[in-house]
Amino acid sequence: MFDYYDEMGMSRAELLEKIQTMVKPARFEHMLGVEKAAVELAKRYMGNIYSASLAGLLHDYAKEVSDTDFIKLIETYQLDPDLKNWGNAVWHGKVGFLKVKEDLGLDNAEILRAIQVHTVGAREMALLDKIIYVADYIEDGRDFLGVDEARELAKVSLDKAVAYETRETVKYLAARNLPIYPDTIATYNAYIKVLNND
Ligand code: DGI
Numbered sequence: 001m002f003d004y005y006d007e008m009g010m011s012r013a014e015l016l017e018k019i020q021t022m023v024k025p026a027r028f029e030h031m032l033g034v035e036k037a038a039v040e041l042a043k044r045y046m047g048n049i050y051s052a053s054l055a056g057l058l059h060d061y062a063k064e065v066s067d068t069d070f071i072k073l074i075e076t077y078q079l080d081p082d083l084k085n086w087g088n089a090v091w092h093g094k095v096g097f098l099k100v101k102e103d104l105g106l107d108n109a110e111i112l113r114a115i116q117v118h119t120v121g122a123r124e125m126a127l128l129d130k131i132i133y134v135a136d137y138i139e140d141g142r143d144f145l146g147v148d149e150a151r152e153l154a155k156v157s158l159d160k161a162v163a164y165e166t167r168e169t170v171k172y173l174a175a176r177n178l179p180i181y182p183d184t185i186a187t188y189n190a191y192i193k194v195l196n197n198d
């Protein structure tokens with residue numbers, strides 16, 4: 001039932017090998033870190049630990065896919081043509097989940113969706129979406145100003161952690177004159193109010 005490895009027709013060891021053909025060692029370590037953080041959050045917030053594990057492990061699977069291949073995927077799957085105006089930061093999730101589906105034969109909609117929205121979030125996020133979004137930000141390997149605050153919030157409220165992370169991302173992008181993907185703004189608007197309660 002929860003044996004996604006069966007569904008993909010490979011063992012965990014085989015999957016780890018496959019991932020390592022796709023990403024550099026530092027990114028692979030980050031993906032393992034996100035898996036660990038995601039499983040911890042799933043335990044805390046009563047999510048499915050098997051889904052959290054696999055979505056965490058795979059969330060950046062497509063991060064090193066070429067721009068040309070992302071453009072091809074956008075065309076093949078007739079995704080929103082506006083996606084072509086963005087770049088790897090947005091594509092590796094919004095388009096990258098299709099690479100996971102194609103390469104690994106993983107068909108679990110919740111896991112694919114969590115991978116899809118892991119960078120920009122969404123107006124409505126499922127428990128697994130929030131777990132992966134936050135785990136990506138707070139995993140043990142992360143070291144930036146504000147990460148400890150995010151880790152503390154993640155212990156008391158997953159929604160507050162989502163809101164905090166989104167606010168910091170919006171601030172970060174705006175401070176660098178970078179465009180903000182509409183879903184990021186939608187996530188900000190949907191979740192920011194929880195930081196003002198109590
Ligand atoms: O893939 P990771 O580095 O582990 O983390 P991530 O998937 O959250 O991606 C973070 C990068 O994506 C970071 O450089 C900021 C960028 N990013 C996040 N939201 C947006 C964005 N870039 C643009 N242009 N617009 C966004 O809304």
Ligand code: FE
Nearest residue numbers: 059060092119
């Ligand atoms: Fe990512």
Ligand code: FE
Nearest residue numbers: 030059060136
């Ligand atoms: Fe990541």
